[in-house]
Amino acid sequence: MTPATAPHAAAAPAPSGLSAAARAYLLGGAGEQRTLQANVAAWRAFTWWPRVLATPPHVSATVELLGRRWPAPWLAAPMAHLLLAHPQAELGLALACAAQGAGLVLSTQATVPLERVARAVLPEPTRGPLWFQLYPYGEPTAWLHVADRAAQAGYEAIVLTVDAPVQWTSPQARAAGFALPADWPQPNLPAGAPHGTLDALLRCALRWDDVAWLHQRCPLPLVLKGILHPADARHACDAGLCDAIIVSNHGGRVLDGLPATALALPGIVQSVGGRVPVLVDGGLRSAADVAVALALGARAVLVGRPLIEALASAGPAGVAALWRQWHDELRGTMALLGCAEPAALHPNLLRSPAPTDP
Ligand code: FNR
Numbered sequence: 359m360t361p362a363t364a365p366h367a368a369a370a371p372a373p374s375g376l377s378a379a380a381r382a383y384l385l386g387g388a389g390e391q392r393t394l395q396a397n398v399a400a401w402r403a404f405t406w407w408p409r410v411l412a413t414p415p416h417v418s419a420t421v422e423l424l425g426r427r428w429p430a431p432w433l434a435a436p437m438a439h440l441l442l443a444h445p446q447a448e449l450g451l452a453l454a455c456a457a458q459g460a461g462l463v464l465s466t467q468a469t470v471p472l473e474r475v476a477r478a479v480l481p482e483p484t485r486g487p488l489w490f491q492l493y494p495y496g497e498p499t500a501w502l503h504v505a506d507r508a509a510q511a512g513y514e515a516i517v518l519t520v521d522a523p524v525q526w527t528s529p530q531a532r533a534a535g536f537a538l539p540a541d542w543p544q545p546n547l548p549a550g551a552p553h554g555t556l557d558a559l560l561r562c563a564l565r566w567d568d569v570a571w572l573h574q575r576c577p578l579p580l581v582l583k584g585i586l587h588p589a590d591a592r593h594a595c596d597a598g599l600c601d602a603i604i605v606s607n608h609g610g611r612v613l614d615g616l617p618a619t620a621l622a623l624p625g626i627v628q629s630v631g632g633r634v635p636v637l638v639d640g641g642l643r644s645a646a647d648v649a650v651a652l653a654l655g656a657r658a659v660l661v662g663r664p665l666i667e668a669l670a671s672a673g674p675a676g677v678a679a680l681w682r683q684w685h686d687e688l689r690g691t692m693a694l695l696g697c698a699e700p701a702a703l704h705p706n707l708l709r710s711p712a713p714t715d716p
Pocket of ligand 1: 383384385397435436437438465466467491519583606607608609610611639640641642660661662663664
């Protein structure tokens with residue numbers, strides 16, 4: 359099994375370059391890892407039921423997101439502390455993504471300054487979207503300051519993570535001795551964010567009022583990441599609080615026992631009713647999984663752990679190879695399903711034994 363295609367990241371052999379502690383933090387999940395495993399399994403529970411003799415003459419994987427057309431329907435998910443995975447950290451990931459037409463969401467907890475990543479990515483003609491993920495640490499004015507920094511640097515959206523008001527180090531990571539050094543680089547944290555332990559860093563209790571406040575003042579489109587319940591998606595759209603939604607359970611890293619995102623996605627697509635684009639992440643381990651997500655109504659997807667495994671084992675070249683392989687596989691899958699473009703993928707092409715309501 360190659361690192362790039364490992365279906366069960368948590369059970370895969372250790373990618374070269376990762377210590378046991380780093381591996382437990384980067385690839386593990388919360389609690390008993392039920393949600394982490396459910397995410398992966400749920401995409402695979404679907405089967406295709408295509409019609410034959412309907413192959414399109416051309417297949418394009420391009421998608422429109424927030425007013426621009428991009429080469430592929432995927433972005434690297436925001437991921438903290440990638441210096442644990444490779445010396446080039448988020449910069450290596452960003453360059454490989456940009457070269458292959460994949461988007462990037464840079465984490466608040468990235469170890470490289472957001473400006474440096476933007477300077478590397480923005481001149482690349484093949485690049486995908488460049489978004490910045492915000493953890494609302496400290497005072498609201500500090501969130502806005504970071505959002506302004508991102509806008510000035512050229513980022514195209516702010517991704518506000520709403521599903522991690524409390525996080526703690528997983529039992530596996532604790533047992534493996536995971537801890538960040540005191541001088542760990544954190545150049546993008548809002549002022550007033552607690553430095554030091556991971557536990558202290560990840561305390562942010564947001565309310566809908568805060569989202570409205572930020573949306574009014576944010577210089578960039580606002581994307582809400584971590585929506586799982588259709589009622590939350592409906593509220594966000596009814597109140598006009600966001601420009602896109604990412605269906606996510608944080609890759610099973612926060613609350614164990616949450617439903618797989620593949621099961622939450624259809625209900626949210628329905629409640630949003632096309633008012634904003636819906637993206638999804640969690641457990642996507644192949645281009646075939648991505649095709650399922652697109653067929654269920656996602657406009658695009660975010661990918662996490664497979665990129666960490668690729669980066670740790672083969673550096674930016676490994677990330678580039680993964681995206682190239684996924685691009686070929688997605689277009690091949692679409693051709694076999696009779697779909698000329700991602701928007702042509704449709705739930706009618708799928709059968710699932712699993713219930714799809716959360
Ligand atoms: C994450 N994730 C995350 N999300 C976020 O909004 N801000 C962050 O800083 C991080 N940090 C982070 C670190 C690591 C090591 C991982 C693996 C994940 C969650 C991430 O954006 C995404 O939701 C999941 O990783 C998607 O699931 P898969 O693709 O990893 O299964």
